[in-house]
Amino acid sequence: MQMMGVAWRRWRNEVKATSYDSNIPIEELVSIRSIPHGLAAEVWGKLCVHWKNTEKSSKINRENGKKKRGTHAQGRTSxxxxxxxxxxxxxxxxxxxxxxxxxxxxxxxxxxxxxxxxxxxxxxxxxxxxxxxxxxxxxxxxxxxxxxxxxxxxx
Known part of the structure; x- marks a missing residue:
């Protein structure tokens, strides 16, 4: 199961690196570009939407990280x-x-x-x-x- 998970992540990263461009609008990515690696159009669309949403939350997290006032060292201790x-x-x-x-x-x-x-x-x-x-x-x-x-x- 671990090997399958690793293979899936590797394949997904390869698809994203070769076929996905964050600068292109989602509609254009889904409809105009050729769908990579024999994926179904629906699956490709869902992947593109997921990656766009991840970019948005990643940007928000980076901005919030810059606002931090200091690091705590208490670990899991509340x-x-x-x-x-x-x-x-x-x-x-x-x-x-x-x-x-x-x-x-x-x-x-x-x-x-x-x-x-x-x-x-x-x-x-x-x-x-x-x-x-x-x-x-x-x-x-x-x-x-x-x-x-x-x-x-x-x-």
Whole structure:
């Protein structure tokens, strides 16, 4: 079955590479061009429509990928699971800044930030927290300051 799947993908890629052109409108592809490799007209039309739709979603995904603000390193671990683990270890619910720190540090690299963006945001938020703590009256909870600093940069 695996060999059949590989053969099918190879054949489909060959058909697309030799007969499909994304710059040609779908109507023209389906009706005017000769149908490749002895495919039925209906099958060729469905393949062309599928490839056009895939191109559209691929373009959207590329655009959305450029908007990302940073990479997380938590794998399959959900945010609620991170919160629960933090709660068990520290006896309190983590702030959003602490969740950001936890989710953007690599377990494989000994807790190092995963990318330059993570380092930049950590430094920016730590500086905002320190500045706000200095301006607040003594006895102010650091958790309140964390939330204010997070809202300043992310909301």
């Amino acid at each position: 945010i609620p699971s991170l919160e629960d683990k933090f709660l068990k270890e520290n006896g309190r619910k983590p702030t959003r800044i602490e969740i950001m720190h936890l989710s953007r540090r690599s377990k494989r690299k000994g807790g190092a930030p995963v990318d330059v963006e993570a380092i930049r945001y950590e430094n920016l938020l730590d500086e905002a927290v320190q500045t706000r703590l200095q301006d607040m009256p003594e006895g102010t909870q650091a958790i309140e300051v964390h939330e204010d600093a997070f809202r300043l940069y992310f909301l």
